[in-house]
Amino acid sequence: xxxxxxxxxxxxxxxxxxxxxxxxxxxxxxxxxxxxxxxxxxxxxxxxxxxxxxxxxxxxxxxxxxxxxxxxxxxxxxxxxxxxxxxxxxxxxxxxxxxxxxxxxxxxxxxxxxxxxxxxxxxxxxxxxxxxxxxxxxxxxxxxxxxxxxxxxxxxxxxxxxxxxxxxxxxxxxxxxxxxxxxxxxxxxxxxxxxx
Amino acid sequence: xxxxxxxxxxxxxxxxxxxxxxxxxxxxxxxxxxxxxxxxxxxxxxxxxxxxxxxxxxxxxxxxxxxxxxxxxxxxxxxxxxxxxxxxxxxxxxxxxxxxxxxxxxxxxxxxxxxxxxxxxxxxxxxxxxxxxxxxxxxxxxxxxxxxxxxxxxxxxxxxxxxxxxxxxxxxxxxxxxxxxxxxxxxxxxxxxxxx
DNA sequence: TAGAGTAGAGAACGATGGTTCTCTGCGCAA
DNA sequence: TTGCGCAGAGAACCATCGTTCTCTACTCTA
Numbered sequence: 001x002x003x004x005x006x007x008x009x010x011x012x013x014x015x016x017x018x019x020x021x022x023x024x025x026x027x028x029x030x031x032x033x034x035x036x037x038x039x040x041x042x043x044x045x046x047x048x049x050x051x052x053x054x055x056x057x058x059x060x061x062x063x064x065x066x067x068x069x070x071x072x073x074x075x076x077x078x079x080x081x082x083x084x085x086x087x088x089x090x091x092x093x094x095x096x097x098x099x100x101x102x103x104x105x106x107x108x109x110x111x112x113x114x115x116x117x118x119x120x121x122x123x124x125x126x127x128x129x130x131x132x133x134x135x136x137x138x139x140x141x142x143x144x145x146x147x148x149x150x151x152x153x154x155x156x157x158x159x160x161x162x163x164x165x166x167x168x169x170x171x172x173x174x175x176x177x178x179x180x181x182x183x184x185x186x187x188x189x190x191x192x193x194x195x196x
Numbered sequence: 197x198x199x200x201x202x203x204x205x206x207x208x209x210x211x212x213x214x215x216x217x218x219x220x221x222x223x224x225x226x227x228x229x230x231x232x233x234x235x236x237x238x239x240x241x242x243x244x245x246x247x248x249x250x251x252x253x254x255x256x257x258x259x260x261x262x263x264x265x266x267x268x269x270x271x272x273x274x275x276x277x278x279x280x281x282x283x284x285x286x287x288x289x290x291x292x293x294x295x296x297x298x299x300x301x302x303x304x305x306x307x308x309x310x311x312x313x314x315x316x317x318x319x320x321x322x323x324x325x326x327x328x329x330x331x332x333x334x335x336x337x338x339x340x341x342x343x344x345x346x347x348x349x350x351x352x353x354x355x356x357x358x359x360x361x362x363x364x365x366x367x368x369x370x371x372x373x374x375x376x377x378x379x380x381x382x383x384x385x386x387x388x389x390x391x392x
Numbered sequence: 393t394a395g396a397g398t399a400g401a402g403a404a405c406g407a408t409g410g411t412t413c414t415c416t417g418c419g420c421a422a
Numbered sequence: 423t424t425g426c427g428c429a430g431a432g433a434a435c436c437a438t439c440g441t442t443c444t445c446t447a448c449t450c451t452a
């Protein structure tokens with residue numbers, strides 16, 4: 001018999017893939033069971049209800065998101081590039097075949113109206129991301145009001161890239177972010193001037 | 197017996213309200229029937245399937261959105277204010293009790309992965325909005341690359357306002373848009389200078 | 393080897409989904 | 423008045439949902 005942690009990971013990653021691709025309600029627990037290769041009995045021992053499984057999927061996504069952002073930021077040089085690295089991270093993501101927008105936004109739209117737990121989980125992830133951007137913005141010496149503006153660009157890029165299927169969306173977001181950062185830094189010389 | 201157009205409008209507006217509040221799959225046709233006061237037989241005579249009803253709802257939303265944007269733009273003065281009027285329109289919308297994000301994004305997340313017709317309808321609405329913004333941007337004398345950037349702000353504002361429940365989100369979007377417009381116009385004097 | 397405990401496969405269950413059908417009753421032409 | 427046709431209400435239908443239960447079979451201990 002497979003290890004409990006292995007079973008858990010298999011169920012959550014399978015559910016993530018299926019829920020993300022088709023929506024939560026379009027995927028039955030039976031399909032999760034078949035594709036994960038873990039019996040329903042076991043699944044329900046690990047997650048008392050489908051809602052709990054959805055929450056576990058969101059937790060996993062939150063962790064992956066945080067890891068991805070951290071990695072992209074750590075690969076960047078100057079504090080300003082670190083802010084822009086968020087958009088580079090998005091650009092890479094948008095190129096993936098399975099990309100279908102922000103899972104949190106999708107789940108919120110589908111279930112957030114009726115499930116307070118899920119709405120709260122989504123809200124917390126978005127708030128956490130905004131805090132992260134606020135930190136990066138401060139480290140780059142930019143005024144705080146820049147952070148929520150950059151967050152809007154990132155959120156808009158995710159939904160627009162998903163719907164339009166245009167991976168160039170990330171470049172628009174990055175360019176807009178760059179403009180806003182320059183402006184916030186008081187660098188009014190316009191594009192073309194190196195900021196380093 | 198009630199007029200056919202009246203019945204149709206009752207069904208579509210009821211479905212819109214219910215689908216928007218709870219998600220499409222969470223609302224049964226029986227509920228639509230009860231709340232609209234139109235028999236199932238009649239509903240299925242008007243819309244061959246639930247998918248067709250969803251598409252009718254999206255068409256109605258598209259029309260309402262276009263009307264709302266047109267109204268806000270026509271109330272604005274200068275071409276630059278007309279561009280910003282889009283964000284004023286959003287600000288008003290975000291204040292509504294029933295506001296729960298962009299219905300197109302929500303439906304796309306829930307059903308777009310499996311229904312090509314619905315995905316196409318959402319894509320067309322977003323493309324249409326981008327064309328509209330592109331026109332406004334050109335009339336304001338701004339370079340074309342500004343339009344997709346402003347669209348990202350508008351999209352991001354809708355999802356962020358829905359999830360965070362912070363109506364001030366619109367102000368952030370508007371401020372960012374204002375900065376981007378000033379920058380695009382080559383007005384590098386920073387905020388505080390009247391641009392009329 | 394015998395027995396206890398447990399995991400897996402999937403049948404079963406009640407609810408609910410989208411969709412269709414039946415039945416009742418009303419309006420209207422001749 | 424009589425018969426026809428259509429609208430409405432909601433029962434019926436079949437599939438599928440989330441969830442639970444049963445039964446089989448295997449593993450590990452003494």
